Amino acid sequence: MTKIPTARGDEIDSSDLGFTLVTECVIGPRTAEVEANWPQMGFASIAREERISEAAKQLEHAKSAGIDTISDRVIPGAGRDVRLLKEIAQRTSVNIIVPTGWYTWTDAPHPFMLMDMLPETAATTWPSLADLFVKDIEEGILDTGVRAGTIKITSDHHGLMDGVKLVMRHAAEAHRRTGVPIVTHTGIGLGIRVAQDQQDYLEQLDVDVSRVKFGHVDWTDPSVELEEFEAVAKKGSFLSFDTSALDYQWPEDYRNAIQKTRVERITGLIDRGYLEQILISQDDSTFHDLGPMPERQHPTYTTVLRRIIPQLQEAGVTDDQIHQITVANPRRLFETRDRGTY
Helix, strand or coil: CCEEECCCCCEEEHHHCCCEEEEECCCCCCCHHHHHHCHHHCHHHCCHHHHHHHHHHHHHHHHHHCCCEEEECCCCCCCCCHHHHHHHHCCCCCEEECEEECCCCCCCCHHHHHHHHCHHHHCCCCCCHHHHHHHHHHCCCCCCCCCCCEEEEECECCECCHHHHHHHHHHHHHHHHHCCCEEEECCCEEHHHHHHHHHHHHHHCCCCHHHEEECCCCCECCCCCHHHHHHHHCCCCEEEECCHHHHHHCCHHHHHHHHHHHHHHHHHHHHCCCHHHEEECCCCCCCCCCCCCCCCCCCCCCHHHHHHHHHHHHCCCCHHHHHHHHHHHHHHHHHHHHHCCC
């Protein structure tokens, strides 16, 4: 069994992951410059203790509903705060898995861009971005004792910009050095097509893409055919349908189409033999500063339980298949680390 580090600072066996949501946010995304200059817009608009207590309360409600583990998606560049996350984790029985990586759709941070341009000079002074990712995984993040359990990369409708490729190169190196799985953010409205580009580039970087989870693939225009999803799945990658908590953002007609095709695509992939590569989540958060928090149709982290699973069952997905998607497949993803380094 694989040992999985959690935000409490401990480890759990992969057999104890249970019902796992693979793409969620506990706190975030957060924007450091906004918080520093206009705190009324962000996390500090409410007392820290109140934020922590409310997050723990919402996680415990999710636990009572049947959620055992959450894989957090907030990395540096999107407001990762591991000290805060650890405080929350110590107040909830939900396991929280912490990511490493750097969040960008376009540019990498200037220090890392300069290091990439001047490698001989940089190598004598600073660790590389890959070194920092590996430290998060093997030694821990800051002085918290919390280690990262995933490596996240991001790109969107802009394509694979130079800064994105820089981060991906270092993420690929860190993955090969540690065996920790890679997880991704793909594009709004272009999900599976962004995933195709990411998968192609990761293969160029000698990454075994059967150890990769491509996220937000349900954020793909309804006009896109299932064959494009199958093209990614054929290479062994995991496909994560994980944005249902964000459906409120779409106009009603488009929202209805997205919700319909989400179910059709999952059932279509099952029918074509890809059951063991499907993951579901909802990309929920107890707080973010991307805009006012919406009025919720379902309590935090329960859209999958309250809406998605019933829709799948109505479409003919069996209880055993639901268990495979929500329990066995996340475990398979994290156990890819057992294949070792390469």
